Amino acid sequence: MTEQKRKPEKLTGVKGMNDILPQDAALWDFFETTVKSMLRSYGYQNIRTPIVEHTQLFTRGIGEVTDIVEKEMYSFTDALNGENLTMRPENTAAVVRASIEHNMLYDGPKRLWYIGPMFRHERPQRGRYRQFHQVGVEALGFAGPDADAEIILMCQRLWDDLGLTGIKLEINSLGLAEERAAHRVELIKYLEQHVDLLDEDGKRRLYTNPLRVLDTKNPALQDMADKAPKLIDFLGEASLAHFEGLQRILKSNNIPFKINPRLVRGLDYYNLTVFEWVTDKLGAQGTVAAGGRYDPLIEQLGGKPTAACGWAMGIERILELLKEENLVPEAEGCDxxxxxxxxxxxxxxxxxxxxxxxxxxxxxxxxxxxxxxxxxxxxxxxxxxxxxxxxxxxxxxxxxxxxxxxxxxxxxxxxxxxxxxxxxxxxxxxxxxxxxxxxxxxxxx
Structure with a gap:
């Protein structure tokens, strides 16, 4: 009796790394066409960096005690030459690396944008995946609050161009390094007085990254976090002037905003302005775009001290909003x-x-x-x-x-x-x- 030939096992995609199917093409094309038109109208130029970078770029740039570096990066050792490599979890560090390596700032400031896949090992949920796509901008060599305001205005224009409503702006200032150091001392003292309330994540961050404790989503810690020392109270004259300059430009352009003193962002390279665009239409994943100023990063990665700011937004989350508001375009037929x-x-x-x-x-x-x-x-x-x-x-x-x-x-x-x-x-x-x-x-x- 001949043995029956076994049918090959059906292969499936990696969890959290999704196929983008033809029926979704019209929505992706609509978003990409709209965002590229908006970026062109502000004079931004496209830059494309590799998906894989040296791991050290992210540990040095993002920070070793951040969630991304500690828990989420797809890192591996190249079997051929032993190099430690990482699939990019974000693209700001890579854009800065490319700008330094190719002397792009030699002839003056640059306005750059990118689009493409990023990779983080986290629990897949609506609008958040292990391979996800971001579009982002980096304004390199601009020190004033006008650059911060411009990149925020860009987001508002994009929401208008896409037809999206109800996305709200929150802003904060993280000040300068010495101001954060003074605040850190007082914040650790305060958190030590409430250590019994902290969850495991809060206790882990108490001495390594106490600012992130304030960004907790744990309902039991909200009151404690609200009463913690506020970084804005430690800002010096220059930091306050920068923050107030940003607010004046936003107000003069009729951009409503809320100052959120607990807004800190999850990456170590931020200073002064930070901001998020948030919605209540996507459940727990309410942030659809975020960014701020990261003046220390270029020097930190080996370049000359240079001011910089930027933002990134998750494309999948924006597409979910477009679906939520029935703004999905019809697929165009051929001629x-x-x-x-x-x-x-x-x-x-x-x-x-x-x-x-x-x-x-x-x-x-x-x-x-x-x-x-x-x-x-x-x-x-x-x-x-x-x-x-x-x-x-x-x-x-x-x-x-x-x-x-x-x-x-x-x-x-x-x-x-x-x-x-x-x-x-x-x-x-x-x-x-x-x-x-x-x-x-x-x-x-």
């Missing part, structure tokens, strides 16, 4: 779907399709799913399902006569010309372009 039957018609269909594409039209050429020629009826069903505006029909008779059938499939054109039209090959491109222009004008009426 023309070419159906054909017979060997001569198939060859002519390729020629027709390429000539139409030469003029800028989007064309789908029917191909058989099973190697057999499908009926015209079956092909027309595919043409209609594709969302195409027009079907071009080629059979043996049409090829022999040097003509193509054209049938409108959408809108007023389809109602006005339900019957198939016959068009000579040499006139086909002009006919279709004129028909599409006329159809578009009818749609605007």
């Amino acid at each position: 023309v779907y070419v159906v054909h039957q017979g060997d001569a018609a198939r060859e002519q269909a390729f020629i027709v399709s390429e000539r139409l594409r030469d003029t800028g039209l989007d064309v789908i050429l029917h191909c058989s799913a099973d190697g057999q020629s499908a009926s015209f009826k079956s092909q027309m069903k595919r043409a209609d399902a594709s969302g195409a505006a027009f079907a071009v029909v080629l059979g043996e008779d049409e090829v022999a006569q040097g003509v193509a059938g054209v049938k409108a499939l959408r809108g007023n054109a389809a109602e006005a010309r339900s019957e198939q039209q016959t068009v000579a090959f040499e006139d086909l491109t002009e006919y279709l372009i004129n028909a599409m222009v006329a159809s578009a004008e009818d749609g605007e009426d």
Whole structure:
């Protein structure tokens, strides 16, 4: 008795690293097109950094006692040369590294933006995944509060361009290093008096990163955190002036905000301005964009002391908001779907399709799913399902006569010309372009 052949085990994706399927393409395209247009309007230039960097870049840049470095990074040792490498958990450190390495600031400040996947090993939940996507900006070489204000205004413009509402701005100032040091002493004294209230996470951070204790989401610690010494009370004249300058610009541009003294952010490189854009429509994952000023980072990574600020936003969270507010765009169909039957018609269909594409039209050429020629009826069903505006029909008779059938499939054109039209090959491109222009004008009426 022959042994039955075992069916290969079905393979699945890694948990928290999701496929982006064709049915979601229109939403991603809408967001990416909108955000790139906004970034261009502010004079920002695109930069693309590798997904993998030396681990030291993140331990030095982000901070060794942050959650990202302690618990979330995908790090490994390169088997070929023994280098310690990490899949980027965020991109600010990488952009700064690239700016230093390539002397990008030699000829003055830079406005940069990036988009792409990041990686953190955390519990997957709505809008937060282990491979997620961010778009972000970095304004390098700008020291004043005007740069802080500009990057915040950019976010507001993006919300308006996307049609999103109800995203609220919270701001704070972390001051300068010496001011944070003075506050840290008093904060540790205060937390030591309430050590019995602290959860395990709070006790772990008590001496390594006490500011992060104030950012706790534990309901039992909220009252204690609210009554803790506030960093803003330790700010000196220059830090206060910077913070007040930011507020004046925001107010003059009618940007509402709330000062949140417990807003500290989770990365060590921040100073002075920090901010978050938050919503109550995504459950616990309420932050959709965040950033601030990180003046120490460029020197910390080996460059000359240079002021800098920026933000990043999780694309998946923004897309969830677009779905929540029913702002999902309809997928656009192609312009023309070419159906054909017979060997001569198939060859002519390729020629027709390429000539139409030469003029800028989007064309789908029917191909058989099973190697057999499908009926015209079956092909027309595919043409209609594709969302195409027009079907071009080629059979043996049409090829022999040097003509193509054209049938409108959408809108007023389809109602006005339900019957198939016959068009000579040499006139086909002009006919279709004129028909599409006329159809578009009818749609605007």
